[in-house]
Amino acid sequence: MTQASDYINAVAATVKQRDPNQPEFQEAVGNFLKTITPVFEKHPEYIKANLLARLTEPERALQFQVPWQDDSGKMQVNRGFRVQFNSAIGPYKGGLRFHPSVNLSIIKFLGFEQTFKNSLTGLPIGGGKGGSDFNPKGKSDAEIMRFCQSFMLELSKYIGPDMDVPAGDMGVGGREIGYLYGMYKRLKGSQNGILTGKGLTYGGSLARTEATGYGLLYYTSAMLKENGKELAGKKIVVSGAGNVAIYAIQKAQELGATVITASDSNGYVVDPNGIDVPKLQQIKEVQRGRMKDYAAIVPTAEYHEGSVWDADLQYDIALPCATQNEIDGKRAAGIIKAGAFAVAEGANMPSNPEAIAAYQDAGVLYGPAKAANAGGVAVSALEMGQNSRRNSDSFATVDGELKDIMETLFANSVAAADEYGVSGDYLAGANIAGFSKVAEAMMAQGW
Numbered sequence: 001m002t003q004a005s006d007y008i009n010a011v012a013a014t015v016k017q018r019d020p021n022q023p024e025f026q027e028a029v030g031n032f033l034k035t036i037t038p039v040f041e042k043h044p045e046y047i048k049a050n051l052l053a054r055l056t057e058p059e060r061a062l063q064f065q066v067p068w069q070d071d072s073g074k075m076q077v078n079r080g081f082r083v084q085f086n087s088a089i090g091p092y093k094g095g096l097r098f099h100p101s102v103n104l105s106i107i108k109f110l111g112f113e114q115t116f117k118n119s120l121t122g123l124p125i126g127g128g129k130g131g132s133d134f135n136p137k138g139k140s141d142a143e144i145m146r147f148c149q150s151f152m153l154e155l156s157k158y159i160g161p162d163m164d165v166p167a168g169d170m171g172v173g174g175r176e177i178g179y180l181y182g183m184y185k186r187l188k189g190s191q192n193g194i195l196t197g198k199g200l201t202y203g204g205s206l207a208r209t210e211a212t213g214y215g216l217l218y219y220t221s222a223m224l225k226e227n228g229k230e231l232a233g234k235k236i237v238v239s240g241a242g243n244v245a246i247y248a249i250q251k252a253q254e255l256g257a258t259v260i261t262a263s264d265s266n267g268y269v270v271d272p273n274g275i276d277v278p279k280l281q282q283i284k285e286v287q288r289g290r291m292k293d294y295a296a297i298v299p300t301a302e303y304h305e306g307s308v309w310d311a312d313l314q315y316d317i318a319l320p321c322a323t324q325n326e327i328d329g330k331r332a333a334g335i336i337k338a339g340a341f342a343v344a345e346g347a348n349m350p351s352n353p354e355a356i357a358a359y360q361d362a363g364v365l366y367g368p369a370k371a372a373n374a375g376g377v378a379v380s381a382l383e384m385g386q387n388s389r390r391n392s393d394s395f396a397t398v399d400g401e402l403k404d405i406m407e408t409l410f411a412n413s414v415a416a417a418d419e420y421g422v423s424g425d426y427l428a429g430a431n432i433a434g435f436s437k438v439a440e441a442m443m444a445q446g447w
């Protein structure tokens, strides 16, 4: 036992003891702590500064009530959250998730991950996350609008272009950002740097909608290239059918791969010819329908109930783009049996610790979420830049910057892993590279 490993173990024990009822937060912190000891061995001054005590506790965690009126006239009340995790390198930045499962554990895990993800982008943004246990499914536009207005009435007290800049996540897309922004403007005046993922007519950035999915494929391409492989001709399984999944599928197919699946929380479709992206967009983005509806309009697609990770398929690459812990050890074994040689995460923490261990034992290339899905927040930071200088960049400019950012962050993860003697471990590399910048900033700013 070294001084560094004693320190890490003590931090892990404190988090367990302090937040016993926050399993997702415990899991995210655990995945990080498992890889970070070598940095503390090299930098004992980080132990003295007790950096991990500060990084495993949000700087601020807000919880508030969101009352709103449904279409029948009844008053409903949901929980709202904003966790401002770490501001060492810039204003808090991270999405808002509207999903019935949302609780403090989930928002804290997302905020913790976001801190290191945002650092990896190389841009000056701290980590934050928020959301609500509001379920947008089946709600009318008017209900969504009233909910968003009430949510912002409270959230507006805690955010600002140099303070905290939310964006979308699950259940929060262009429509919700529009309603949130409209309410903010009424309360505090026109300040479009307050949210990212905005519509193009009021300060949004071109390519933000596509950024997470496209970035995932730029990252995956870089990871494959590093290992003497390429995307062209590969068969891919994608989970999810939301913002991240749709643009991951589009970019994968543009780069010459065939994506044979897409899914939602009810079921999945398999189409050996490749998912038809315009039809998927029509069903998901215009009609707000289900994967079952997609199968009804695409003759080559077959619909099945259940999780795509339990399907008996053969493929080369898995891109989980739905939600946390969708892949456990058993499903990871299925992915390996299916012939996959690479997994890259579009969703946040889609693989549980047993799944990660299974990939690593089998020598499957593993691109962890905080690196592989950083393209969304990276383009959000570019949107903040465009808002500050009050102009906008072309699609090609933003997409080109996104590609550079993803390739650079992959290269930085590789270099960090090499420097600390864990070559080829892109999870450790991402954690070390992301942490190192945050740690230096915290040290420089004093105790």
Ligand code: NDP
Binding pocket: 095, 168, 169, 170, 171, 172, 212, 240, 241, 242, 243, 244, 245, 263, 264, 265, 266, 321, 322, 323, 324, 326, 346, 347, 348, 373, 374, 376, 377
């Ligand atoms: P969306 O709400 O647009 O889509 C989420 C998709 O995942 C839906 O198809 C949804 O199906 C499906 N899903 C949700 N829960 C489950 C479940 N338990 N089992 C199977 N499928 C499920 O969200 P996003 O695409 O924006 O986000 C997806 C993931 O990517 C999340 O982990 C998010 O945190 C992460 N992410 C998002 C970024 C962004 O910019 N949007 C950036 C980086 C990461 P259903 O309709 O049935 O709920």
Ligand code: 2IT
Binding pocket: 093, 094, 095, 096, 114, 117, 165, 166, 167, 168, 169, 170, 196, 348, 373, 374, 376, 377, 378, 380
């Ligand atoms: O998980 C994520 O990185 C996001 N949901 C995007 C956050 C953002 O601020 O664009």
